[in-house]
Amino acid sequence: MRRVLPRVVVDARAKLNLMLAVGPRRADGYHDLVTVFQSVSLADTLIFEPQARGFSLRVRFEDVAAKGRPLSPAIPRGPDNLVLRAARRVAAELSLDHGARITLIKRIPVAAGLGGGSADAAATIAALPRLHRRRLSLERQLAIAAELGADVPFARIGGTMLGLGRGETLVPVRLEKPFRAVIAHPAWGISTAHAYAEVDRRRLALTAKGAKLRSAEILGRKRLSETSLVRLGNTFERVLGERRSDFVSLRRRLGEAGALAARLTGSGSAVFGVLGSGSPAVGVVGRFTGSERLYVVRSTRRGLRLRH
Numbered sequence: 521m522r523r524v525l526p527r528v529v530v531d532a533r534a535k536l537n538l539m540l541a542v543g544p545r546r547a548d549g550y551h552d553l554v555t556v557f558q559s560v561s562l563a564d565t566l567i568f569e570p571q572a573r574g575f576s577l578r579v580r581f582e583d584v585a586a587k588g589r590p591l592s593p594a595i596p597r598g599p600d601n602l603v604l605r606a607a608r609r610v611a612a613e614l615s616l617d618h619g620a621r622i623t624l625i626k627r628i629p630v631a632a633g634l635g636g637g638s639a640d641a642a643a644t645i646a647a648l649p650r651l652h653r654r655r656l657s658l659e660r661q662l663a664i665a666a667e668l669g670a671d672v673p674f675a676r677i678g679g680t681m682l683g684l685g686r687g688e689t690l691v692p693v694r695l696e697k698p699f700r701a702v703i704a705h706p707a708w709g710i711s712t713a714h715a716y717a718e719v720d721r722r723r724l725a726l727t728a729k730g731a732k733l734r735s736a737e738i739l740g741r742k743r744l745s746e747t748s749l750v751r752l753g754n755t756f757e758r759v760l761g762e763r764r765s766d767f768v769s770l771r772r773r774l775g776e777a778g779a780l781a782a783r784l785t786g787s788g789s790a791v792f793g794v795l796g797s798g799s800p801a802v803g804v805v806g807r808f809t810g811s812e813r814l815y816v817v818r819s820t821r822r823g824l825r826l827r828h
Contacts, residue, residue: 524570524618528647531563531825532639533678534628534817535671536701536785536792539738539752542719543731550670550686551716551725554734556693556749557671559678560701560817563825564640566603567623568647574619575607581626586805588813591707595630602637602668606644609664614654629705629813633786635671639823642675646824678823682738696743698819700795702779702804704770705813708763710756710788718759725755746794746819750781757784767791770812777808792817 536558543552562584579595595601603622611619622644628636645664649656658676665672670686682691719725726734734752738744760767770791771782779793795801801816808814 523653525651525653525828527828528568528651529827530566530643530647532566532643533559533820533823534562534639535559535635535674537754538746538749540754540756541726541731541734542755543726544728545720545725552685552731553683553687554731555683555687556738557674557681557683559820559823561820562628562815562817564628564636565625566640566643566647568651569621570651571619571621575604575622577601577604577622577624579624579626584627584815585813586816587808589811591813595626602641603644606641606668607648609667610645610648613660613664614649614656616652618652620648620651629790631709632705632790633784633788634790635675638669638671639675641668641672643824645676646826650826675823679821682735684735691739693738694743695819696745699746700801700816700818701792702774702795702801703790703792703815703817704774705790706766706770708766708789710763712787715756715759715787718761719755722759724758747781750783750794754784756787773808773810778804
């Protein structure tokens with residue numbers, strides 16, 4: 521295994537959807553979206569070390585919540601795990617002779633709308649070529665990312681992006697200033713497939729014209745404030761069904777603690793509230809009432825941080 525680095529370490533950051541509008545269902549069964557993605561400081565860490573052949577994955581959990589009871593997340597460890605799928609895809613692309621031993625230190629809540637799985641896949645796409653000292657252009661990395669999931673291309677780039685199409689078509693946008701937020705992760709979950717089915721059943725999707733107008737509205741501003749984007753809403757908040765009262769309660773309690781413009785991220789179940797410039801995070805966390813897990817985050821300009 522000559523010409524291989526001893527290891528590559530990647531911090532893979534979570535994302536928020538500052539706004540999210542579901543567009544019409546397409547012929548391929550997917551929906552067009554208009555969303556603004558934002559990378560935040562909450563991150564998993566992946567360690568890649570060379571091994572003779574194949575890929576192995578070890579997962580350990582690290583609790584970085586500022587408040588709340590620990591949960592017992594379930595992550596698929598078999599061949600369908602997104603990290604292993606990404607590793608096999610990159611290995612095929614580069615005709616790699618050797619594999620990697622991967623350690624995933626999991627901090628991002630699972631199945632919460634925070635894009636942790638997508639971030640981990642993006643980290644794998646970026647790390648393996650570096651580990652094996654091979655070149656894989658960003659263009660090819662993004663193409664592989666799009667094969668693995670609609671959020672994976674954004675996770676590879678990060679920052680603040682307008683997401684179009686399924687979310688894989690990315691246009692950079694600029695925030696007026698960095699911001700902080702508190703993320704609340706409840707014990708209950710939401711099925712993304714069911715949420716999309718409810719959007720279709722209730723005919724809540726934007727028309728194609730509406731999606732274009734919303735995109736133009738966002739792109740027409742030189743700089744965007746996070747609170748103005750959050751106030752544009754999230755379609756999935758309208759199809760929460762029996763979880764509607766739980767969401768309303770969580771949003772209200774975040775507001776009472778001092779967070780601004782609380783909003784669902786992705787299809788949920790995590791809810792985030794922006795912190796005002798003069799609002800200490802410790803005060804908001806201390807005033808919050810409830811058993812939900814709380815995470816204090818800041819906006820970041822990149823989705824990944826690679827180091828040796």
